[in-house]
Amino acid sequence: MKSSKTILVGENLIGLVGLDEVFEHFLKSDTKPSQRLGAKLLSEIKKLNYVSIKAQKDYQEALLREYRIYYIKNKSQKGEKIVEVQKTYKGVPREQIPWFPTVHSEKCDGCKECFKMCPTKVYYWDDQTEKPLVVNPFNCIVGCINCAIICKRDAVIFPPKMILDNLGHR
Ligand code: SF4
Numbered sequence: 001m002k003s004s005k006t007i008l009v010g011e012n013l014i015g016l017v018g019l020d021e022v023f024e025h026f027l028k029s030d031t032k033p034s035q036r037l038g039a040k041l042l043s044e045i046k047k048l049n050y051v052s053i054k055a056q057k058d059y060q061e062a063l064l065r066e067y068r069i070y071y072i073k074n075k076s077q078k079g080e081k082i083v084e085v086q087k088t089y090k091g092v093p094r095e096q097i098p099w100f101p102t103v104h105s106e107k108c109d110g111c112k113e114c115f116k117m118c119p120t121k122v123y124y125w126d127d128q129t130e131k132p133l134v135v136n137p138f139n140c141i142v143g144c145i146n147c148a149i150i151c152k153r154d155a156v157i158f159p160p161k162m163i164l165d166n167l168g169h170r
């Protein structure tokens with residue numbers, strides 16, 4: 001059975017069949033996440049999913065972004081161990097808590113401060129774009145916003161802290 005995964009395409013969350021297999025195929029041949037790969041990813045995904053003509057550009061951008069994260073994550077795990085910090089928070093499995101940074105790359109000037117500051121390797125530094133990528137979102141320490149504080153461009157955002165208030169009391 002093919003994998004199924006949800007990704008952000010434009011402003012919509014879209015479920016895609018076979019994404020993991022397509023990414024695995026390109027990773028095996030060590031295909032780098034270059035701009036040209038976007039069209040190839042789209043063509044493979046279209047064999048397994050319906051993509052309307054007017055949404056193709058958004059799909060291409062989203063697939064390339066996801067592949068870049070996938071590629072970097074797999075490559076970086078070979079070289080260095082990624083620190084795992086919290087398995088649970090207030091008794092709730094860490095992966096069920098949507099607490100992690102989102103980087104607005106159009107605001108980011110590439111100063112690298114967020115990347116240097118994070119103790120838990122949430123970020124990977126993408127030398128191609130010279131911007132940070134959030135590759136290990138659930139390594140983020142619940143409640144920490146240090147990288148958002150240090151970012152002078154307000155390019156790093158977090159959900160409101162009140163989402164943490166009722167955790168563990170449901
Ligand atoms: S601190 Fe802000 S401006 Fe600097 S690299 Fe991180 S996101 Fe970009």
Ligand code: SF4
Nearest residue numbers: 118122140141144147
């Ligand atoms: S909030 Fe803290 S733990 Fe989370 S990514 Fe930023 S510096 Fe790292």
